[in-house]
Amino acid sequence: MRNVVPVLTVVATLIALWYAGAVALNAPWAYDKAARAEVTLTFPELVADTWSQEKPKLPAPHQVATEIWNTTGAMIASGRPFSKRSLIYHSWITFSSTALGFLLGTALGTLLAIGIVYNRTMDMSVMPWVIASQTIPILAIAPMIIVVLNAVGISGLLPKAMISMYLSFFPVVVGMVKGLRSPSQMQLDQMRTWNASRSQTFWKLRLPSSMPYFFTSLKIAMAASLVGAIVGELPTGAVAGLGARLLAGSYYGQTIQIWSALIMAATLAAVLVGLIGLIQRITLRRMGMAA
């Protein structure tokens, strides 16, 4: 709790900087307009103008907030929360592929980790490639993956989810391998003295003790998965999703639209990661491991 004041100060400073930046970046256009209308701007007029342009280089925070309200809250109020103009609709599209990719990636990552922990051949031959796989900038080949999968007949949610999966399985593998190996030799010996079978050792010792690692990896995987979904929406000429909003905004110079999509993406990331944090706290407390 003692962090609240410093954090708020930093956030307030950032917003102040944002307003100042909006004045600085939008001023040339404001002067330009004034020169053409043959009036001279006083400073308050300049500030007022830079904060209310239609296509500013950097929209002021309240412009973005208004845009977000118009595309979310106002849409709900008017009874059309899932209209195509509403950000809720686009966030939902992005969220669904994020969630699917995240689930697939977590499943794949956990299975690989179990294989790596229990099979030395896999450990020696697969683990280096898991690490190497992440030096390939997968996001860069996202367009190709989507085009290829479309050609095979897989379209819609799944191609985007595949990209999310590729990005999110890695932190899970690394975290789970560490977690499944975290029981000490002493604890493993204890299981042996109880004549525990391999599967009993797994379910009663290795899996429970990997949980803290598991949740930490899940948070990273969720963030990565969201990035994957957003980038996956860029190149397909996708019509829906936060990534498509970004692309459309950049084509038509709608900066306010870009920023509102960005803020929505950030909020989505914060909510999803926070949700995992909550599940983590509840699970660990019920397992008696809460710190």
Added chain:
Amino acid sequence: MSWLIAGALIWAVGWWINTRLARHPQNTAAQLAAPIVFGATLIAVWECLVWGLGIKLALLPAPSVIAVTFANSLNILWGDFLQTAIKGALTGYILGCGAAFLTAIAVDRSDFLKRGLLPVGNFAAALPIIGLAPILVMWFGFDWQSKAAVVVVMVFFPMLVNTVQGLSEADAMQRDLMRTYAAGYWTTLLKLRLPAAMPFVFNGLKIGTTLALIGAIVAEFFGSPIQGMGFRISTSVGRLAMDLVWAEIVVAALAGSGFYGAVALIERAVTFWHPSQRGRT
């Protein structure tokens, strides 16, 4: 059909070799050989599958086709590499990591700022920062400057958070010792706290390497000159020239691994004293 049988056979042989190799886990040669055998097996099986199942070139080219394209278009690939990896990614990486490093040292002097900035930085590191790419392209134009700007923003926060964490690594006892030597702030910083922070700094630097390349390539999707890896990938996908796309991916993978490897080598030289580096000479 014979291709498929050959593929299955190669897979079985490769796995068998690795099972044999895994019986000597302490042997350095075996440790090196196992992943190489596995990778070679994968590529061979890929080749067999493509020919055996008659997969079209437009979907998935065989490794041999990719290799030929790679060799034939070295000029294009080299130009793209210079444009994206050197001008865009490397410039941005150096600027971003440098700025984050200096910011971390400045922030470290104030406990208030540290407590405020760390949570915000952690939050920002989890955000889909790549979404800033269209805005930065709008601000800095289509050439490599905008790509470098995207990379700066992407590597900044992981680097900042890691460095700040690293700077608090030296414990009170060690700092007291520096005080008894009458060492000032700068001496303590240079001789004790920066060296102690190095493992964390390099962690940030390593995370940054992959982010930098990704940032530079994705930023090109939003507008670029007629050169660059991202440009080549998106236009070649449009022409269904998958062999060129894959050649570009090979370049990206090589650049990414090389970049990461270089940072890891420097890390080994700088933090030779750290437990994770000891005993791996």
